[in-house]
Amino acid sequence: MPERVIRPRRPTDLPACAEALRGVHETDGYPVRWPADPQGWLTPRDMIGCWIATAGDTDTDTDRVLGHVALTRAGAAIAEALALPAAKLALVARLFVAVDARRGGLATDLLDRAARAARDEGLQAVLEVDAAAAGAIALYERAGWRLAGSGDGGWIAADGLPARVRFYVGPVG
Ligand SMILES: CC(C)(COP(=O)(O)OP(=O)(O)OC[C@H]1O[C@@H](n2cnc3c(N)ncnc32)[C@H](O)[C@@H]1OP(=O)(O)O)[C@@H](O)C(=O)NCCC(=O)NCCS
DSSP states (O other): OOOEEEEEOOGGGHHHHHHHHHHHHHHHOSSSSOOSSHHHHTSOTTEEEEEEEEETTOOSTTOOEEEEEEEEEOOHHHHHHHTSOGGGEEEEEEEEEOGGGTTSSHHHHHHHHHHHHHHHTTOEEEEEEETTOHHHHHHHHHTTOEEEEEEEEEEEOTTSSEEEEEEEEOOOO
16 A cells, blocks of 8 residues: 655645545535535635645645645634634644545544644644534544533534534644
């Protein structure tokens, strides 16, 4: 198996990122609704950085994307839920790993990369996760993230009920 590398996302990676996301959406329902503009969805407002995991034997404009994560400024809602100042927080978002690349530590490495970038900016990494996303929750807790609260997700889940989210704070130091 080729070595896997984590590197900053380039604009030319976006089509491959959207293709990988399509597979995750079809398998896991993440995101719940397929966005009209997937490349835009992968580029949230106030982005601080964005990284992908690729098979490391190439470095071309068409590298296959195995995983993805973004780091953005945090909004008022999560800051309020955590009772922390938004200006001191960075939000980990858009984390996913292609179905055939899972359980090899890629999400852990992407999460570490984003949390390190937050620390480099003097910010505390935080995230919110669908309370029904058992795999992602297991990942965060295994990686040392601390459950810091829960709340209303603001959307209707597949079961027709209002979704709940959990808020996590990344490891300090
Ligand atoms: C959640 C997700 C990112 C995990 O990616 P991954 O590369 O397989 O994760 P890792 O290999 O780094 O997992 C590290 C540890 O997390 C836990 N974990 C990860 N996925 C898990 C799952 N589906 N069930 C239970 N535990 C899981 C395990 O403890 C795992 O260690 P192990 O493989 O030695 O048992 C991936 O399954 C995914 O993309 N899911 C759909 C999208 C999603 O939910 N994104 C998060 C949105 S908030």
